[in-house]
Amino acid sequence: MSSQQAPLAYAVAQWLQQSSDSASAEHKAKLQHAAKSVSEAFDVDTSSAQQQAQYGSGPGLQAIFDIFLKTQAKMGGAAPAPAAAPAASTSTAAATPSDADLAKAEQLKADGNKAMSAKDYGAAIEAYGKAIELNPNSPVYFSNRAAAFSQIGQHDQAIDDAKQASKIDPKFGKAYSRLGHALFSSGRFEEAVEAYQQGVEVDPTNEVLKKGLAASKEQASSSSSAPSSSAAGSSTRDAVSPPAGADAGAGGFPDFGGGAGGMPDLAAMMNNPMIAQMAQNLMSNPDSLASLMNNPMLRQAAERFGSGGGMPDMSSMMNDPALRDMARNFMGGAGGGAGRGNGGGNGNNNIASPTVRVIYFASVRTTLGLSHESIALPSVPTSLPTLIELIAQRHNDKQPDSVLAGCRWSVDNTLIEIDEIANWTLSGGEEVEVEPARKPLVAASVLSRFSAHHFSPAPSGVDSNLLILLHGLGDSDTPFFTLGQSLQKTLPQTAVLTLQAPHGVPFLDPGRHWMWYPTFDQFGEILTKPNPRPTVDHLKGLLEHLTGACGWSASHIYFFGFGQGATIALETLVDWTKSHADEPAARLGSIVSVSGEFISHPTLTKPSATPVLHIYRSPSETPRDASRWASFRKATSALQLHRLALAPGGADEAMLRGQEWDGVMQFWSRLLRSRSSWELSGDVVPLAPQK
Structure with missing residues (x-):
């Protein structure tokens, strides 16, 4: 199933399920069966909180x-x-x-x-x-x-x-x-x-x-x-046009350009960022199209254009305050931050001021002395710069201006680019994150629990995602750090941290071969009951350090592990979920496991919502409901399985090469937080690191 099919399949299953609620007994079972069939065929679940947030908003x-x-x-x-x-x-x-x-x-x-x-x-x-x-x-x-x-x-x-x-x-x-x-x-x-x-x-x-x-x-x-609506359809109105060379009409509305017969140059229009943004907002908010067509002046303009009357005079149209506000909202931001307003007509006699939840990280948290707060918006929509001013005024005694000036801002997990901040608006209910652009790896004793580590900040200067790479049994973190730097050329605004396992492999060259937990006894024999607990505790401690002193959000930390490194990542996921069961915001971003496995048997009351991509090598597909994946299903409700062919020589455990990275890149492209609204509007092209 493609990522484009999932939202539609979810919507169909949800509609069938909702329809069954009010259906007769005779039809209720049929509708529920249809909903179940769609859900199973397209691997969607209308009862999943994660999918509800992803597809059902x-x-x-x-x-x-x-x-x-x-x-x-x-x-x-x-x-x-x-x-x-x-x-x-x-x-x-x-x-x-x-x-x-x-x-x-x-x-x-x-x-x-x-x-x-x-x-x-x-x-x-x-x-x-x-x-x-x-x-x-x-x-x-x-x-x-x-x-x-x-x-x-x-x-x-x-x-x-x-x-x-x-x-x-x-x-x-x-x-x-x-x-x-x-x-x-x-x-x-x-x-x-x-x-x-x-x-x-x-x-x-x-x-x-x-x-x-x-x-x-x-x-x-x-x-x-303003000009009367009848004048809008007159021949005199047709004769009105902007001055030669004008780039924009009233209210900053862009020049549409025109081709033969007065028809606009559509290619040129979509190259205009403002028009592209408006088109994106129309597609992401279907209600808005109906609202647009119900504006009398815009409806008349559309009718004139459809009957061969040529393009409307945008300067005159922007004299209509309603259209001016509408244009400002459509071009002001993407998604839920596009300034939809509060509807004004819900008829609630006791409407409270809309609020946003603001979450602070790292130096911002230290300066303000709090991790989060709710702030009432003075109006709907409210611009993001206005919110920044409200925060500065509210904490004026702590002089936060210089700290706030060096921060990056995210709204509902979408990073706002610097040049978009001035145009972004809030309607209430959003979650706004404030964090320093740079998140240095603060030295701490927990890092010394690993034999070595390397850190590379994002080349773009903005650390939005943290990718932690864990090598396999008998390897070191040196080649993985090289891999991480190669991935940074593809992954946007992503810092990389590689860790080296704490135990040396016995009877091999010291300093070059490491294991995450004792795997061999003093005679070099494989232990039948290895204990990963101490290393899991060290990794959990590192996560606490990263989310505390270093300012990372847990949901923006992504693990990639190979072999034994993947096993440690999976075991850490279970323990982290247990200790943060009542903290939804502490959910880890994702885990990519290449040939990893569980040593323990997860006993979570509720599986983690952290997405896990498990890659395994096998000559044939292993069914999803096979007992082999029982521990994975107990650990996460968002498991994806991806089979690769056996490596040369028939090996079932080997690192990814070439196009085998495509599935991983597609997985990350759906999860990485650092995409701006413009990047999110386009198709993701999977790129593999160079061999």
Whole structure:
């Protein structure tokens, strides 16, 4: 299964599983069986917390499909818009529901709320619609469904539901909040002012309504002074163009360029970093496309362009404050930091200020005297430079400016490049890491437990990942250090640490042949019950030193071990997981085991979530459920097995050569933290070290 298939397979399995929850007994088993078949065929697990974080953070499959249908319909496609759940009659004289219907409706509302939390807006709409069928007299069900419609850009349906909610209960403040938000998002600012004003009159203490009213008044005022929408489609508007030689329109919007017939040069457009960033954000946030097409001015521009009217005047379009803010958000950052805002229409009357969790490392932690804190954002979105200023102001008595100035910043495990910091925005809920660009290997007694070690900082000047290399039985760390320096040419922003085993191999040249734990007795005979415990304890102590004094995050430390070195890495993983079971942030980055094995029998209560790539040589594939891998499965829930052919001479234990590195490089490419948002948007090309 390719990495591109996994997210889709996970989404399908999740949709089937969620659909079974509300299905009849007859269909429930069939849907669950289908979900299980998809999960097994594509090796995905909807119950895995790791895969939930990796694949399940976006909108659900139903919501994405709804967005596709709606966008296709808006852009002239033949497909109909997704059908809304049946609306109640506008008559208020509906029959009184039975107690059983009322209870079932409340359960469906709870199901809808759960789907909203999971961003499965299609499922939420369906659940609220079924609740309305059972009890059409509740303004809450209509109000909640309006919120779900707004989340996928179906503001017309949201307006209808919000109006129905206010009709059922004219004093229900949330109905006006939903209505105002949907009207505002549709560009109907004056109507939004009226809706919010009505809401404030019935619920004068509601801060959401008051803020919505103020924003709508501001937009209505700005729109009245901007060119009218009718002018946007006139021939006079077509004649307007930027001055010759202009590079950008209002608001810093880039020049699109044009080819024959007014058609833009698409290749040139995608070479523009701002346009490429906007395209990336549109693809990573499907909801945003529907939101874009619901802006009246942008919709008119698209319609004119589609009918042969030529490219729109971007300078005039940027006079629209809503479009200007939208452009700023789309080009301001990637992923969750792209300034999506707080939605404004969730109708919660007790909204707390959104916060971010800030984690400090190394000298920053020492200077501030704390490891982490939560900081409330003054607005949504808030720029990353503003957060940096807030941190400096909060700890002004410790004079942190010089320390902060030399730090690198990461948001949700994505390293922010220096030139991207000014444009990166936060919406609340993110995890921000602050660490010095350089992490020197601080001397400590724990390092003396190994016979030798070598450290090479990242050539780029930014130590974001630490790769620890452990050699095999009878070898030394010298060739592995050479290997590490070769890998640094490929792996971005990665420091390398090689360790040399603490015990010399008896009867061999001293200083050249080492073992990680006593493997032979004084007569050179192989021990039947070797004890790796002392070395495991030393390696655990080194990890504590690296994550403490040196400022590394455990999740950014990656092990590569060969033979006996791989065994030590695996055994250390088990002990480290036991001692940090209640610390999710202490999870190690990954382990690559080449011909390693377990000596012990792991007894973890819950397997580690650390990804482990185990590479073995065999003339044939060993099934994943074979007893050979039992210890591996007990140690980690994220095991990947990779078989290689036997080495020349039939050896089943040999170091990787040439293209045999491809699987390792692909594995690391998915895990290494140091990729910037621009690097993450492209395809990873596996490169093997030179022979």
